[in-house]
Amino acid sequence: MATGAAPPARARKGTRPRPDLAVLEEQVGHRFRDRSLLIRALTHVSAASGSGGSYQRLEFLGDRVLGLAVADGLFAALPDADEGDLSRRLSGLVRRESCAAVATAWNVGPHLKLGLGEVHGGGRRNAAILADACEAILGAVFLDAGYDAAKAVIDRAFAAGEETGGTRSRDPKSALQEWAQARGLAPPTYVVAERSGPDHAPRFYIEARLAGLAPGLGVGGSKRLAEQEAARLLLVREGVWENEPEAGQD
Known part of the structure; x- marks a missing residue:
């Protein structure tokens, strides 16, 4: 019988392979x-x-x-x-x-x-x-x-040298999702609570919702901006971020 390296061990049936x-x-x-x-x-x-x-x-x-x-x-x-x-x-x-x-x-x-x-x-x-x-x-x-x-x-x-002094991510929505995941919570959802104004200048009121927490309410001229603001306000309220405006925010 030819000699050589032993074949890789296989995981037992019903068990998942150990990660590398x-x-x-x-x-x-x-x-x-x-x-x-x-x-x-x-x-x-x-x-x-x-x-x-x-x-x-x-x-x-x-x-x-x-x-x-x-x-x-x-x-x-x-x-x-x-x-x-x-x-x-x-x-x-x-x-x-x-x-x-x-x-x-x-x-x-x-x-x-x-x-x-x-x-x-x-x-x-x-x-x-x-x-x-x-x-x-x-x-x-x-x-x-x-x-x-x-x-x-x-x-x-x-990121110990960051000027923000918090755990900021790319944007508030990403940061809120990462924070929720770290706490074992389901991802946040965003719900339009109200829409006002004419079609050429709408105003959106959107809630960022996480299980077990009061929602954060954001207001913006687009759904994206309102969602970002809602996520930011929720992060501020929970003490994850400081209460300062995001760069470039309307």
């Missing part, structure tokens, strides 16, 4: 020398053999690394900002929702190692678990390659 960690490393922007650190960063306590085998210790470390790296970036990027402004911006960037949004952008969910109860309970979309895993991954990067490597990952993912 190289894909996650590409999303994070760091290739691990010790991949066991990444595996531990993805291991929830429900799937660990003991507390030391879960991501909890790495989460503790990553939280501190994140705070230092973002503070470092803000200090360098905003030389005229006072301590209060820096503190406010720091809080906006390192909040739990921000970490969950980053983990969602990295598509961490499919890579998580969870117990059956957490899997059936939607743990791969759970915002708290995603936020913990994000911090754990940052702690793992720090242990694997040091502060500079961890800061490079954080700078890309958290």
Whole structure:
């Protein structure tokens, strides 16, 4: 019988194939020398053999690394900002929702190692678990390659030097959808509450709706502008964004 490499192992019937960690490393922007650190960063306590085998210790470390790296970036990027402004911006960037949004952008969910109860309970979309895993991954990067490597990952993912001091995305509607996804909510919907004015100068009143929250009401000369305003006002009301106008908004 000819010898050669063994054929790739097949997943057992009824189980889904394990995602390739190289894909996650590409999303994070760091290739691990010790991949066991990444595996531990993805291991929830429900799937660990003991507390030391879960991501909890790495989460503790990553939280501190994140705070230092973002503070470092803000200090360098905003030389005229006072301590209060820096503190406010720091809080906006390192909040739990921000970490969950980053983990969602990295598509961490499919890579998580969870117990059956957490899997059936939607743990791969759970915002708290995603936020913990994000911090754990940052702690793992720090242990694997040091502060500079961890800061490079954080700078890309958290945009520490942004003038907005929040977790702004491309536009309010995109930001609201990402925030909803990080909280495990269904995507927002937009409903025309009222239309007024003549055809050549209409005025649209549109509600941005999310389950469990009062809607945000936006007004604009087109449906698109009204939807953007509704999403922005909802983000402001929930404390995700500061109450300042979007650039280029009518």
